């Protein structure tokens with residue numbers, strides 16, 4: 197047994213995660229692998245024997261944060277040379293060994309398809325003089341099958357159903373750092389969901405960069421997956437993200453009306469309200485096609501809540517294009533919107549477009565858009581006042597002694613109640629709708 201293997205027994209792991217839910221779930225899976233190798237989690241980087249920074253490269257800003265975050269650990273490594281520092285995730289995949297020029301003290305660079313190898317690489321890290329770099333894409337991403345047992349008293353869990361993306365939207369780095377679409381076998385997913393239900397999970401969120409194309413080429417597969425999960429005993433709520441408008445078919449839309457466990461909320465990024473910009477983005481739909489799908493969805497499921505992603509300041513975006521985006525918001529009246537300033541990403545097609553919208557203009561457009569959305573979000577939340585909502589109780593609220601949970605349409609509700617309600621779905625009468633949440637009271641007839 198080497199020194200390193202001995203260290204595996206009872207070592208401490210610190211993990212810091214940037215980015216989307218896929219990264220959060222990858223971190224859960226890395227934690228599980230390391231726990232199986234004898235490690236336990238610590239919230240203190242100073243106490244750790246292994247530090248993992250799981251990174252995001254979707255825009256330049258989170259990418260820059262990675263370098264400062266990892267840089268922070270240099271001092272720790274100087275004090276404790278046996279400390280193993282791992283950079284994982286999308287920046288690791290994108291930059292590979294070139295990261296090491298700036299971060300020479302890093303031991304392991306772990307790409308998005310190589311998570312499975314983490315424990316064996318950590319075990320070998322001390323033996324090698326050179327850092328270990330693993331960023332080869334795999335035909336089958338093995339880590340997709342790692343099942344993470346939920347912590348006690350958790351009500352919700354992520355389940356990856358596919359990863360990667362074949363769309364190559366012109367601004368997006370994801371296909372380059374996550375690879376081509378790969379779907380997990382349906383039976384494997386159903387087994388995982390059944391296993392989670394047995395462990396007490398009530399709500400699953402199906403994850404993938406483009407979940408509607410699960411099974412590739414035939415939306416029927418995604419619908420069948422939803423139907424089968426709808427039949428899993430113990431599961432009460434099904435959510436999924438992210439959907440792509442071009443693959444959001446009438447069959448998937450019907451699931452919101454026909455499958456009782458599919459929650460009344462959809463995150464459907466539109467990115468821009470201008471057809472000219474949508475074409476330059478390579479999104480594969482027009483503004484009219486987008487709004488038509490929302491119309492159909494609302495006619496079948498009037499209670500549906502809508503959220504989306506939008507980009508401002510894409511190359512050549514004029515004031516008129518931006519007004520089209522505001523007009524689309526006005527037409528749809530989204531419940532929530534995640535908005536971003538365009539950020540050129542290497543390898544993408546748009547990298548070669550002129551980044552010609554001035555930084556100040558991008559700022560102004562983002563601020564105007566966010567102001568408009570905040571008013572809409574507040575109005576939509578206020579419209580819930582007086583209603584009785586089924587709330588799945590997730591735990592304690594951050595502030596006060598309240599409990600916190602979510603409505604089926606994904607609004608956060610805080611209310612006062614006993615701890616034993618955690619994990620249950622209870623009726624709550626909404627008293628106040630605020631900007632970020634609803635305040636209510638337990639409804640007793």
Ligand code: 5AD
Nearest residue numbers: 367368465505506536537538539541
């Ligand atoms: N610049 C700005 N925003 C981007 N997104 C993806 N790539 C970029 C980029 N280069 C946004 C999109 C996507 C969300 C996850 O991030 O809106 O839906």
Ligand code: SF4
Nearest residue numbers: 361363364365368370
């Ligand atoms: Fe990126 Fe487009 Fe794929 Fe979404 S669908 S991950 S925006 S390339």
